[in-house]
Amino acid sequence: MHLFDRDISLIAQEPLRFAGTITDNWSVNGNPDGGYIMAMLGNAILQKSEKKKLVILTANFISRSCQGQAWLAIERIGSSRQFERWEARLQQDGKEMVRAFGTCTDDEVPRENRYEKRPPTLAPLSDCMALPEIPRYTIFRHMDVRLDPGCAGWMSGKLTDRSEQKGWIKFRDDRSYDQLSILLLADAFPPPVLASQGVIAWVPTLEMTVNIRTIPTTKWLKCIFRSHFINGGFVEEDGELWDEKGELVAISRQISQFQKQ
Secondary structure, three states: HHHHHOOOEEEEEOOEEEEEEOOOOOOOOOOOHHHHHHHHHHHHHHHHOOOOEEEEEEEEEEEOOOOOEEEEEEEEEEEOOOOOEEEEEEEEOOOOEEEEEEEEOOOOOOOOOOOOOOOOOOOOOOEEEEEOOOEEEEEHEEEEEEOOHHOOOOHHHOOOOOEEEEEEEOOOOOOOOHHHHHHHOOOOOOOOOHHHHOOOEEEEEEEEEEEEOOOOOOEEEEEEEEEEEEEOOOEEEEEEEEOOOOOEEEEEEEEEEEEEO
């Protein structure tokens, strides 16, 4: 079993209630990565949904989760011929930490593809900068992230006027992709604002949505994450994940607080 699968595994306690353990293997500044938490919630939904394609998951991060025991409860809140909609909650020490809403389908009807944007243009892998292991950022021990040189200057104090991160990503252990791993991948790059603002104290996510379009089969994914507006103490981050064949894998959006050091 791959580490990621072990770390999102759940034990059924009641028909719609599960126990899990949040590990320290997917941490950002010592805190569980939001995409990792979403993968646990998505796993709970898929345990019970009759429709097995999770296509949308939106999570509201109410309080900061921590390493240790967690309880997950799910409820089906709607169903139609094409879709099931679920609510999922994660609690620790009797306190609700995250609430999520998921949409599942089993629709296999071929659909039209029409893209009005192209995949990001990236430097070759050999020219990109591999993110090193960073204390308290354990996610980079397990994710192989290669930043395009054009947005990696912040690591040496060279900032740009674009809040953008783009590059390549895969699991270091070459785990294959599925719906749950895509939730993690959508939150595995450094925040785009680092490219323009430098290393800041904290950009805690308040809400995140991932829309999964297809499951990739290529080894690497090409990703781009962009922020346009820092105001009112908030910043948005819009993400795109593409496979090496030029197919869109997922889009994401998260809203975070912006706190400068």
